[in-house]
Amino acid sequence: MSDELKLRAEHVRKEFRQGKQEILALADVTMGVRANEFITIVGTTGCGKSTLLNIVAGLEEPSGGLLTIDGKPVAGPGLDRGMVFQTYSLFPWQTLLRNVEFGLSKKGMGRRERREVAHQHIDMVGLSGFEHAYPAQLSGGMQQRVAIARALAYDPSLLLMDEPFGALDAQTRGLMQELLLRIWEQHKTTVLFITHDVDEAIFLADRVYVMTARPGRIKAEISIELERPRPYELQTAPEFIVIKREVMQLIREESLRSTAEGEEAGIEAGSFEPSPRRTPFTRVVGERQPASAWPDNPAEES
Amino acid sequence: MRSWFRLYEDIPRGVYLAVAILSLLLFVGLWSWLSYGQVVDPLFLPTPGDVLGTAGREIHDGTLVQDVGASVYRITAGFLISSLFALPIGIIMGTYKLGESFFEPPIDLIRYMPAVAFIPLAIIWAGVGDAEKFMILFIGIFFQEVLLIMDNVKNVPRQLVNVAYTFGLKQWEIVLRVVLPSALPGIVDTLRITMGWAWTYLVVAELVAAEPGLGFRIMQAERYFDTAAIILGILVIGLLGLTIDYTFKFAYARLFPYMAMRTR
Numbered sequence: 272m273s274d275e276l277k278l279r280a281e282h283v284r285k286e287f288r289q290g291k292q293e294i295l296a297l298a299d300v301t302m303g304v305r306a307n308e309f310i311t312i313v314g315t316t317g318c319g320k321s322t323l324l325n326i327v328a329g330l331e332e333p334s335g336g337l338l339t340i341d342g343k344p345v346a347g348p349g350l351d352r353g354m355v356f357q358t359y360s361l362f363p364w365q366t367l368l369r370n371v372e373f374g375l376s377k378k379g380m381g382r383r384e385r386r387e388v389a390h391q392h393i394d395m396v397g398l399s400g401f402e403h404a405y406p407a408q409l410s411g412g413m414q415q416r417v418a419i420a421r422a423l424a425y426d427p428s429l430l431l432m433d434e435p436f437g438a439l440d441a442q443t444r445g446l447m448q449e450l451l452l453r454i455w456e457q458h459k460t461t462v463l464f465i466t467h468d469v470d471e472a473i474f475l476a477d478r479v480y481v482m483t484a485r486p487g488r489i490k491a492e493i494s495i496e497l498e499r500p501r502p503y504e505l506q507t508a509p510e511f512i513v514i515k516r517e518v519m520q521l522i523r524e525e526s527l528r529s530t531a532e533g534e535e536a537g538i539e540a541g542s543f544e545p546s547p548r549r550t551p552f553t554r555v556v557g558e559r560q561p562a563s564a565w566p567d568n569p570a571e572e573s
Numbered sequence: 574m575r576s577w578f579r580l581y582e583d584i585p586r587g588v589y590l591a592v593a594i595l596s597l598l599l600f601v602g603l604w605s606w607l608s609y610g611q612v613v614d615p616l617f618l619p620t621p622g623d624v625l626g627t628a629g630r631e632i633h634d635g636t637l638v639q640d641v642g643a644s645v646y647r648i649t650a651g652f653l654i655s656s657l658f659a660l661p662i663g664i665i666m667g668t669y670k671l672g673e674s675f676f677e678p679p680i681d682l683i684r685y686m687p688a689v690a691f692i693p694l695a696i697i698w699a700g701v702g703d704a705e706k707f708m709i710l711f712i713g714i715f716f717q718e719v720l721l722i723m724d725n726v727k728n729v730p731r732q733l734v735n736v737a738y739t740f741g742l743k744q745w746e747i748v749l750r751v752v753l754p755s756a757l758p759g760i761v762d763t764l765r766i767t768m769g770w771a772w773t774y775l776v777v778a779e780l781v782a783a784e785p786g787l788g789f790r791i792m793q794a795e796r797y798f799d800t801a802a803i804i805l806g807i808l809v810i811g812l813l814g815l816t817i818d819y820t821f822k823f824a825y826a827r828l829f830p831y832m833a834m835r836t837r
Contacts, residue, residue, distance in 0.1 A: 328739055329738070329739075330735050330738055330739070348738045348739050348740075348741060349741060350740070350741045352739065353739065354735075354736070354739040356732055356735070356736065359730060359732060360732050360733065360736050362736075362751070362754070362755070363755075363831050363832075364754045364755065364757070364829070364831060365754075373740065373750075374740040376740075377740060377741045377742065405830075405831040405834055406831075407831050407834035408834050422739075425740070
């Protein structure tokens with residue numbers, strides 16, 4: 272990858288101490304995000320994808336490896352990044368308007384300008400008229416729209432989203448995806464989006480990173496060469512299904528591996544066949560020889 | 574009608590009020606039957622009329638107002654002093670583990686010691702004036718209050734703190750702009766509960782040299798077998814406590830309207 276990467280992660284690893292146990296959450300993550308790209312990361316539950324996002328946000332420190340944004344190493348949170356969490360991230364004691372204004376306090380804006388920017392972004396997510404409502408009076412989807420408005424209001428160059436639609440019902444989620452794409456196309460910001468929903472990952476992304484089960488690493492990278500703007504019906508189109516099958520297969524391998532390791536599933540670890548066919552846009556990390564030469568993490572064990 | 578007896582089912586407001594009044598009437602009725610009916614010796618249980626008569630007399634000669642004034646002053650002062658320490662210490666304990674490990678052992682130790690047992694010490698340390706009363710009230714409530722405030726602060730969702738971090742706020746800014754407002758409804762509830770304890774410690778605090786004072790008046794009345802005055806004192810303390818409790822509840826509803834909104 273070229274050097275004009277917005278975000279670059281090289282051999283990022285993360286260990287947790289839980290009681291007396293050392294848990295390896297991220298083994299070795301190497302990836303990059305170009306400016307104005309929409310990147311999604313999919314992986315099974317507990318694969319460390321949220322940990323990765325927290326590290327990028329500066330909320331957690333990596334145990335090893337290098338992480339740079341615009342070429343500069345990440346040291347703690349910064350105003351160049353905005354974050355949207357899965358749920359309940361609005362301040363319940365503040366009205367919607369105050370919530371969106373909250374992030375602007377560190378931008379050195381005057382009161383009037385803050386208000387103006389907040390109104391503008393509330394309008395952008397279609398919540399004009401709700402400025403003086405409290406979060407508890409809004410539906411889950413509306414709350415997440417506020418969270419997006421709040422994160423975008425201070426104009427970060429990198430928007431981090433941690434399963435922002437994961438707690439919403441399917442219909443609302445679909446609408447939110449379209450809204451997000453429209454905003455992204457207008458704003459042309461860079462997005463790093465975490466999800467465990469394969470449809471969502473493909474529908475939104477320029478590129479999808481698939482993560483392995485814990486300890487997390489990048490398993491595959493898939494370029495999504497679907498035309499934009501993408502209508503919602505695209506999700507049932509044949510070309511979409513081809514990619515979906517591919518990604519699902521990759522994730523299924525990981526689910527099987529992680530449950531077999533827990534010796535609960537009764538499915539033997541060796542009973543799956545690595546995906547026989549690859550779309551031309553898929554690059555599986557470390558895969559050069561025939562698919563059977565699957566690397567079995569020789570270096571790390573927990 | 575039938576739905577009134579269903580689990581968790583709401584009832585009409587009028588029914589609620591009627592039942593509440595009925596419950597009070599039953600209480601007064603039972604008391605009247607026991608006293609007017611001479612079921613219990615009047616020396617032990619005065620009639621409601623006797624208590625009202627005593628109230629009239631004490632209002633007339635000004636003792637009741639004096640007593641209430643002195644006791645409310647002591648309780649308010651004791652409560653404020655206690656809260657003045659409990660707030661910052663509780664916040665530090667709730668936000669920094671180091672603070673918790675430093676403050677919790679002595680607090681845990683002292684909070685199981687009976688406040689009454691400190692009276693001799695308090696007299697030696699602070700004399701028999703109001704300072705001694707404040708000290709007893711402080712010992713009675715501070716060590717519980719500070720732990721409750723620590724818990725209020727600990728219950729602030731970590732997610733909200735993370736949001737503040739992503740907006741570039743410094744630690745002290747997060748304490749002021751996120752931790753405090755988030756914990757505030759819980760803290761106001763803690764203050765309300767603490768104020769309730771303060772009333773229960775009043776009699777203890779006024780055991781010695783507390784003229785005037787409601788607790789003192791009760792102790793004094795015992796010497797003359799004036800059960801009507803004792804019951805009057807107890808009732809007045811109860812009513813004052815209730816009034817302050819409702820004031821807190823009213824303030825809570827006013828200050829935190831969003832707490833009553835149900836999350837959809």
